Amino acid sequence: MIEVKNLTKAYGDFVAVRDVSFKAENGSILGFLGPNGAGKTTTMRIITGYMPATAGTVLIDGLDIFTQSLEARRKIGYLPENPPLYLDMRVEAYLRFVAKLRGVPRAKIESALDHVLEVCGLTDMSHRICGQLSKGYRQRVGLAQALIHDPPVLVLDEPTIGLDPRQIHEIRGLIHQLKGNRTVVLSTHILPEVSQICDKVVIIADGHVVLEEYLKQLPAGTSLEDIFLASITKEHHSEGASAEEKLEEVGAGHSN
């Protein structure tokens, strides 16, 4: 269970995320949608404790990610936008390192390792050097490191980006299979992905949440794409106007 409450993050004067709140339940996959630069990655980095919010909190299974950071972080498996691989390590050694780092008991490391290698289809690749793997396999190793300590909460930042259609299909299947009793949050800007595997969708635009809804409860007959575009354009309307004004100003400058 992830509860995001009134999250705001400012980088200097620039506010990346404004008052974002949503909830992801156990045993469900939440699709976190939004155009590029909407604040998806920032929100996920705050959820995983990589950086603190300017205001607001995140609760991971009831643990506050800021005040009970170590306990909360123990519950999270996180795949950042770029899989965080040490490129000169072998897959096996890398995953063992991550397992120790995340506190998997020594006796269970080997079985955890075999398990994630199998689940992520990496068994044949375990002796390869990370830097020599293709993009698709790197993504799988990234997923394997997020899963190695069998976390109740999984945060995946664009897990299918840069993969070929077959790999995308496989990774999606994998994520679906992983759901079980976990809470999964995955960000993407590929809409079919959400309708295929998610239970709930949160759309974020310009740092605001513009929609939080169960997929089942979306009005029948409307496609996710329509809803997405409608909610985003609503959000952009005011900005668009100001841009037009700016254009006019520029034009006026020229005519003078």
Next chain:
Amino acid sequence: MKNSLTIAGKELAGYFLQPVAYVVMTVFLLLGGFFFFALLRYFEVTLSAYSAMQNPEVLQRLNLNERVIEPMLHNLAIVLVILVPAITMRSFAEEKRTGTYELLLTAPIRTGEIVAGKFIAAAAFMLIMIGLAGMFPLILIAFGNPELGVMFSGYLGLSLLAISFVSIGLFTSSLTQNQIIAAISCFGALLFLFVISWPAQAGGTQFLGLLQYLSLPDHFGQMVTGIIDTRDIVYFLSLIFVALFLTQRSVESARWR
């Protein structure tokens, strides 16, 4: 502590997955060997010249430690000024650039443990390297009779110096994601510690006295001559502590930016 050792193990193994570690060790030992050879040769020539003069008093004063080991250690210290930045520049800068920093900072470990782990690995690397340079005194022991205590003190000094350098290198690496910037600023800082007392050479005010105290060659030089003084040990330990403390603050502050 367990987490620090996990990181230290990965870091130390990581040094040897890269050619940099081998190159650094080779350069250090080759130069060390050359210094040793050149100084020993000079010592030998001097010795035979004085023997020919049949002056037992001067001959008595010719000392293997003073003539060979001491200058060699001083030269190796200068070599470390150049080699240490090459070893430490990656430590944090590379993790930031490739994104593995996100893995470390979201793992259930404290930033202090990350810094400690990287420090242990870099310090261990230096001790291995200096340990290998211990073959030079072993050769002297086999063929001559140098003073063991003095050599021990000198190597202890060189180890403390290397470990202090490494701490400073970790700090500069934690400030940037660019390895070149990390290396150059580390190099600058280390060189500065060598020359910091120059304005104080003339003697004078308390401020200049402080510069004198901060001067690294003074403290190192004491140990090389065989004097293990708590003041020098404290100097190196405080250098290490301050640099590691700043590194921890710098890593922690990266979260807040």
